[in-house]
Amino acid sequence: MKQLQEEQYPGIPVFTLSELNTAIKATLELAFPESVWVVAEISEIRCNSKGHGYLELVEREEEETIAQIRANIWAYTFRNLASKFEKATGETLKQGMKILLQVNVTFHEVYGLSLNIKDIDPTYSLGEMARKKREVIERLTKEGLINLNKQIPLPLVPQRIAVISSATAAGYGDFVDHIDDNPYGYKIFYTLYQSLMQGQEAEASIIAVLKQIRGHIKLYDAVVIIRGGGSQIDLSCFDTYSLAIEVAKFPLPVITGIGHERDDTVVDMVAHTKLKTPTAVAEFLILGMSSFEERLSDAQSTLVIRAKELLREEKHRLQYLMQQFRHIVKDRFNGEIKRIETASHRLIHGATQIIDGNNNKLKLDVNRLVGGLKIVFQEHKNKIKHFGQAIRLLDPINVLKRGYSITYLREKAIKDSSELQTGDIIRTKVYKGSVNSKVEAIDVEE
Template sequence: MSKHLFTVTSLNTYVKSLLSNEPTLQNITLKGEVSNLRKYSNGQYYFTLKDDKSRIQAVMFSNAIYSLTFNLEDGQEIIVTGDVSLYAQAGTYQIIVTSAMQSGLGNKLLELEKLKKKLYGEGLFDEQRKKPLPQFPQVIALITGANSAAEKDLIENLTRRNPLIKILVFNALVQGEKAPEDLIRALNQSKTFKPDLLIIGRGGGSIEDLWAFNDEQLVREIAAYPYPVIAAIGHEIDFTLVDYVADARVSTPTGAAELAVIDKVEIQQHLMNREDSIRRSLTLLLQSHIEKLGNYAKRPALINPLLTYEKYEERLINLRSNLSNFYPRYLNEIEQNITVYGDKLPNLLNERLRNYSELLDKLNLGLRSLGPNKVLKRGYAYIQNEHGEVLTSVDQVNISDIVQIRLHDGKIIVSVKGKE
C-alpha cells in the first residue's frame, strides 16, 4: 500500500498542478471538431473537441469569445490555442481555449504570413518608401462600398471638417472573391483624376470579410499608386496587408477623415492667432516709427530751419572769403619760387654737364690704357693659326703648320719647325 494517503480532492489538485506546470501542455495548438456546444449567459462556452478516435472537453471564457472572428457552431472543424488543465471538481481534464480559428482559415493564415514576409522582403512595407500626406488637400478620392456606413462616415466627417474639400467617390466591392479585382478597377479609375489623397476603407467585420484586402495584386497596386494613400479598414484590432503598404493607417473611417483634413475650426483659430501676431507686430513697428519721428522733430534743423540755414550760409561766406585770400598768396609764392629757381637753373645745368664731361674723360682714358695695342707696344704679341684663331697652347699646332705672330705694328708669318 502507498505510504501517502490522498483524498480525491488532493489528488485532483495535485494532478492539476502537474498539468499546469508542464510547459509542453501550455499554449498548445489543437485541431478537432466541435460537438455538444453549450453557450451560457455568463459569457462562457463549453464544448467537446473530437477526432475519429478521441475527445477532450474544452472551455472558452469571455475574453477569448470576444476575439472570435466567426460564429462557433457544432460540427465545425477548428484549430484552437490554449492550456491543458484539470477540472478538479469533476476530475476531468480539459483545454482552456484562448483563441480559435476555422480549420480552413488556418491554412489561409499560414499562406498570408508567407506572403507578408515576401512583400516585406521586397521593401513594400518600408517606411522610407511611403509618401507624406499633404497638409491641405483639395481633392480627396474615396474607395469604399456603395451606400455603406463607411462611405457615409467619410463624407460626413470630411465635409464637416472642411466643406471646401472636393470629394470623389469610387464605389467597389469590399468583400468576396471578386472584391480584389473590383478594388483594383476603382484604384485605376481614381488615378485619372489625380487626387491629392486617396482613402480606401470599409467598416469592421470578420477576418473572412476583410480577406480581400490581403490580395497580393491589390497590395502591389497600392504600393505603385502615385498619390498618398490612407487605409481605414475594419477596427483597431484588424490588420490587413493593405494597412501595411498604405502610407498611413487608421482604425476607422472617421479616423481617416480626421487624419486627412485639418478641421476648419483649427484653421480659423490658426488664422486668428496669426492675425493677432501680425497686429501686435505692426503696432510695435508703428510705435517705433512714431518714436523716431518724435526724436527727429526735436532736432534744431526741424524746430527752426531758417536759423540752421543762416548758420550754414555764414559758414559758406567764410569759406569763400578764405579761398579768395588763400589762392592769390599761394600763386604769388609759386611765382617767386619760379623766379628764384629760374635764375639758378642755367648755372646748375652747366655745372652738372661739366661734372659728367670730366667723368667721361677719365673713363675713356682708363679704357685706352687697357686696350690690346697698348699691351703689344710693351713687347707682347699673340699668335693666330691660318684660320685667324688665337692660339693659347702648343697642343693647338702641329709641325709645319703656318702661323701668324701679331705685333703692335704688323704680323710675321712663320712655319712651325718644332714644339717643346
C-alpha cells in the first residue's frame, strides 16, 4: 500500500481495511486502557443457547435515539450479574430498563465496536426505578386519581369476585383453598380472568382483562388482583401509569394481593384495599363476612331485647286501658239502663193514656160498624131471595109445566126454523116425555 500511496496519493495515508481496523483497535486500547462506567438504556436483550448475553444499548433524548452500541456479557458473568441484579432490585434485566454498567471498550477487526460488560450497579437502577415510580405517583396525585378507587364503597358482603391472576400460580391456589375451605362455610363466588402477572407483556395483559371485566360489571361486587408463590421479580408492570390509571378509574373496588414484601407498588397505592398476599386477600373477604354476621347477630339480639321491652310496655299499657275501659263501660251501661228505665216508664204511661182515651171511641165505632153491617146483610139477603125466585121461574122444568116445549135437532135446541130442512128428524121435549117428528114442511117467518 506504501507504493500505491507514494505514486497516486502523495501525502495521504492509505490503509487496507484490516490495517485500518487494527489501527482503530490500537487507538481505542490506548484511549480506554481500563474499564469505564456507562449509563445506558437496554433497547434489546437476548441470551443464546450457550448462556451468553447480547444487548443493544441506547441513549435517548426526548424519545429520540442519540447514541447506540452493541454489548455482550459472557455466560459466567451474565449468570452472576443477572442473579445479583434480581436480588437487589427484584427485577430482571429487560428492555426499557436504564442501567449503570462497567464495560471494556473493545473493537474486533471483523465484528466492529462493542462493549464487554463486566459489572452492573443495581443501586443506580433502583434509583432510576424509584424516580420513575415517584413521577407516576406525582402525576396520579396531581390528576386526583390516587384515592379515586377508594371512594367506591365496598359492599358489606362482597360475594361475587372477579379474580385476575394466573391459573397456574401458587398464590391463586392458596386464595382458592382459603375461600372454599373457610371455617364458617361462607359461599363466595369467584371467576378467574387469566392474565400474565410478570414480564414485559404483563401490563398489557392485565389492562386487557380489566377491560373485559368492565363488559360484565353487573356480575361482580369487587375485583381482586393477586400473584405470588414464585420469585418476587418483574413487578415493575405494577408501577406503570397506564395500569395504575386503569385500576384507579375502575368502577368496582379493586383489592390487591401482589405479594411485594419490600414496599407498595403504584397499583397497591391506587387500589381500594391493598394486602400483601393472596391468602391475606381471602382472609380479608372471609373476615369481612364474619364481621357482618356478627353485626347481624348483635342487631338480632338487640332487636329481640327491644321487642321484649316493647311487648312488656304495651302489655302494661293495654292492662291499664282495659281497666279504664271496664270502668267507662260500666258507668256508661248503668247510665243507659237508667235512661232506658225512665223512657220505658214514660212510654208505658203515655201508651196507657192513649189506649184509655181511644177505647171508648173504638167501642162506639164498633157499635156503628155492627149496626151498619146488619143493615147491609139484610139488604143483600132480600136481594138473594128475590134472585132465587126469579131463577126458579126461569127454570126450564117450570117453563115446560106451563105447556111450553123444546125442539132438538141432533141434541141441539132449535131457535130458528131456518136451521131445519125437510126430512130432518127432530125431537120435541115436553114436561113429561118427548116426541120424535119428521119435518114435512117449513114456514119461515120474516
